[in-house]
Amino acid sequence: MSLVSFNPETMTKRSKIIILIGLVAAVLFIYGLDADIYWLRMITKPIPVLCMALLVALQPVKGRYQWLVITGLLFSAAGDVLLEASPNTFIFGLIAFLLGHVAYIMAFTYDSRKPYWGRGALAYGYGVLIYAVLYFIGDLGDMTIPVLLYVLVICTMLWRASARLGVPEIREESARTGFWGAVVFVFSDTVLALGRFGVLAHPLLRYVVIIAYWMGQMDITRSAIAQKGE
Numbered sequence: 752m753s754l755v756s757f758n759p760e761t762m763t764k765r766s767k768i769i770i771l772i773g774l775v776a777a778v779l780f781i782y783g784l785d786a787d788i789y790w791l792r793m794i795t796k797p798i799p800v801l802c803m804a805l806l807v808a809l810q811p812v813k814g815r816y817q818w819l820v821i822t823g824l825l826f827s828a829a830g831d832v833l834l835e836a837s838p839n840t841f842i843f844g845l846i847a848f849l850l851g852h853v854a855y856i857m858a859f860t861y862d863s864r865k866p867y868w869g870r871g872a873l874a875y876g877y878g879v880l881i882y883a884v885l886y887f888i889g890d891l892g893d894m895t896i897p898v899l900l901y902v903l904v905i906c907t908m909l910w911r912a913s914a915r916l917g918v919p920e921i922r923e924e925s926a927r928t929g930f931w932g933a934v935v936f937v938f939s940d941t942v943l944a945l946g947r948f949g950v951l952a953h954p955l956l957r958y959v960v961i962i963a964y965w966m967g968q969m970d971i972t973r974s975a976i977a978q979k980g981e
Contacts, residue, residue, distance in 0.1 A: 766806060773802035777965060784957060796835050797828040799965055803972040804828070810976060819858035820975035826851030827968060842897060848940075849901055852908045855971065859911035859929065862978075863918045870913040878906035881941055889948035898944065905940060909933045925977040932970030939963035 762770075776798035783791030804824035807817050826847050833844030882902045885891055891898055912933035915926040943960045945951040 765809065769802045769805055769809075773799040776802070781958065781961070784961070792835055793832065797831040800824050800828045800831060800968055803968055807972055807975045810979070812979060814978075816858050816861050816978050817975045819854050819861065820971060823851040823854035823858065824968065824972065826854060842894075845897055845901055849904050852904045855908050855933070856904070856911050858975075859908070859915055859933075862921050863911070863915045865914055865918070867910075867914045871910040874906045874910040874913065875903075877909075877937075878902045881944070884950060885944055885948050889945070889950045891948055894948070898948075901940075905937055909937050922977050922979070925974045928970040928977060929974030932967045932972075932974060934967070935963050935970065936967030939967055 776795040780792055780795040780799075782788075783795060801824075804821050807813070807821050807824070810817060830844045830847035830851060833840045833847055836844075882899060885898060886895070912930045915921050916930055918926065939960050942951070942956055942963065946953075946956040946960070
């Protein structure tokens with residue numbers, strides 16, 4: 752998983768520059784997070800994901816799968832800004848990420864429509880568990896319904912990512928990285944929700960959330976690149 756899995760020998764100079772920009776922005780954002788520099792966080796937070804979208808967009812051959820992943824990344828970048836801007840824009844950030852997950856669901860369903868009900872049961876079972884913790888232990892307040900909807904959508908995304916594993920028509924690397932990207936993304940959102948709604952409290956949680964988030968998005972990006980426009 753993650754950025755370091757790219758092979759420098761097979762990357763173009765342009766791709767290396769884009770990845771370097773994304774890495775520098777990520778480091779600056781974490782510094783802004785640690786030092787509580789609002790303007791630095793606002794400027795740098797969406798850049799890593801925008802760089803990932805650019806990496807996919809610059810692929811010489813792009814099919815529907817690639818364009819849907821690009822769409823998901825762009826919605827995610829918008830969500831990054833909205834979540835960071837103010838507590839008042841949290842719900843709009845949630846909507847942006849929800850739309851991003853819908854794009855990923857469409858991408859993962861595009862080349863594998865087999866149901867794999869067992870995998871779906873595991874994904875939704877996890878969602879039920881986390882939502883129960885948030886509902887009974889946390890403090891959802893007026894976010895009860897929006898969070899429920901979000902949990903349903905992200906669990907669907909995880910299910911459809913898992914449904915690409917072992918499908919002969921899908922490149923193994925694409926299926927594998929797409930699945931692990933979904934898993935790590937779900938983990939990031941889980942930690943974010945547990946922290947935001949009062950279940951967990953630790954100053955390091957915000958760093959775990961953002962690093963896991965970037966790792967998940969990068970693996971989804973790698974999935975689109977590995978599929979090579981098919």
